[in-house]
């Protein structure tokens with residue numbers, strides 16, 4: 001059976017030891033975040049996700065969601081609705097929302113740990129609260145007071161959920177093409193008409209109301225992305241007094257049948273003059289939606305992290321139990337008919353790849369969470385600006401790398417099971433299928449790469465990169481004299497210099513020919529992601545060695561870091577070669593000649 005046990009020790013090591021979050025929360029004055037409270041919250045989150053959500057994962061995949069064509073109603077898989085009721089009762093829906101809005105005011109970085117547990121336990125179920133969190137962020141930052149009272153509080157309390165309605169049949173990555181219309185009404189609201197597709201949690205049976213955040217065009221809007229506005233369009237109408245009225249003119253037209261996350265409803269949503277309310281400024285909807293998308297991008301990165309860990313845990317257990325052949329260097333378990341497959345170097349390669357990418361990704365993702373905390377709570381404008389620039393730079397890396405590594409690692413973990421990984425019984429093929437969507441929704445890997453190189457590096461002149469390089473240089477300088485760390489610090493310092501050089505070269509090439517940016521973006525993103533992970537692995541070893549941890553824990557960190565530096569980090573060489581090869585070999589073949 002495929003099970004999940006939240007890795008609380010490594011989660012706390014990442015958050016409290018490496019990232020020093022307890023000290024950060026005190027400095028930022030987040031009073032609710034006392035260590036004893038946080039420990040209790042994480043223990044309870046571990047219990048809820050392992051005991052309530054994880055056992056529903058396979059059944060959710062098997063049953064999927066139901067759709068009633070005559071009513072447009074969507075039913076979630078068995079147990080999902082009841083688990084959501086427990087989630088709400090436990091106060092989890094408002095964990096990180098401000099107390100003034102009915103939440104518990106805990107840091108976003110703690111919310112990230114909860115999220116990892118939810119996604120590892122049951123990715124499909126986790127999509128319902130994920131979209132609510134994004135809607136909370138958009139309403140919190142851009143909503144008028146009455147909108148916050150009417151819509152935000154019920155979402156924070158978990159009574160309603162949120163969605164994000166961007167995609168239309170003819171536009172996904174290119175939102176400038178969207179056609180959904182918004183006509184002003186006499187009462188100050190707007191009539192929204194159009195069709196949105198692929199809407200996660202667009203319809204379900206968890207709650208009485210669903211708050212759709214919809215991108216649409218006003219009648220006089222300019223073409224392209226400059227003419228998009230954002231609207232709140234509830235399933236059940238809601239007055240300015242917050243009172244819920246009758247059914248709004250919108251409905252789910254169908255649900256998609258898809259490769260994975262069967263328990264997550266993916267809906268076609270038809271809006272037929274539905275009452276909506278403008279949120280933020282007219283024609284500035286994309287800015288407001290970006291608040292939601294950035295939150296969702298980090299959240300999808302964490303989905304990747306959760307999947308890596310679950311896949312790894314199950315593969316590790318299997319590799320210790322499955323007996324096949326003897327170790328090449330001689331029998332290791334003479335009392336058994338064969339050695340467990342964990343003795344074989346190739347099985348270890350797969351397990352260690354999952355462990356190295358998973359534990360490193362945890363630091364990358366939790367670090368992003370602490371940056372969100374600084375942006376939200378710091379009284380120092382310079383600190384907020386620095387955190388914002390750094391987070392802008394790390395968001396596409398976190399989203400794309402963690403999800404692509406999840407695809408890689410769920411395949412490795414499946415392979416550890418051999419044929420038993422390919423059949424359904426062990427749940428490994430579900431993890432591999434579920435992982436696949438994470439590299440697509442919330443902006444494909446290709447779009448994240450363009451965001452990183454085109455926007456965050458070239459357009460914004462690498463402000464976030466400079467801050468990240470500064471962190472690495474400070475760390476290397478501080479640890480330089482520690483002999484025990486030299487195997488990590490020396491290459492890290494060298495790769496950091498190479499990264500700067502490569503970025504400079506690309507800046508020059510990209511200015512002369514924009515196709516060079518598009519041609520290099522994917523490789524540049526992974527080049528950056530692998531160096532970022534090298535930094536976090538070096539810091540993990542330094543922190544483990546300096547702390548009061550069991551010898552086995554310290555040894556595991558060092559050996560895994562060694563594996564990462566020696567066998568994964570060299571991938572950057574291939575990426576650098578591809579970047580330096582330039583656009584020529586990508587663009588030489590005429591579109592008509594691809595099938596010649």
Ligand SMILES: Cc1cc2nc3c(=O)[nH]c(=O)nc-3n(C[C@H](O)[C@H](O)[C@H](O)COP(=O)(O)OP(=O)(O)OC[C@H]3O[C@@H](n4cnc5c(N)ncnc54)[C@H](O)[C@@H]3O)c2cc1C
Pocket residue numbers: 164165166167170171172173174197198199200201258266437440441442443444445446447450
């Ligand atoms: C299960 C599921 C759930 C979803 N949930 C939601 C949701 O809740 N709300 C919502 O609004 N949407 C949702 N989506 C839609 C999702 O965000 C889009 O599918 C995704 O953004 C890609 O858009 P597309 O499918 O139209 O692909 P396209 O935009 O057509 O892209 C096709 C390919 O071309 C590449 N490409 C496109 N433009 C460029 C470029 N300029 N440079 C380089 N490469 C490019 C892409 O990377 C991709 O590989 C969901 C989709 C799925 C499948």
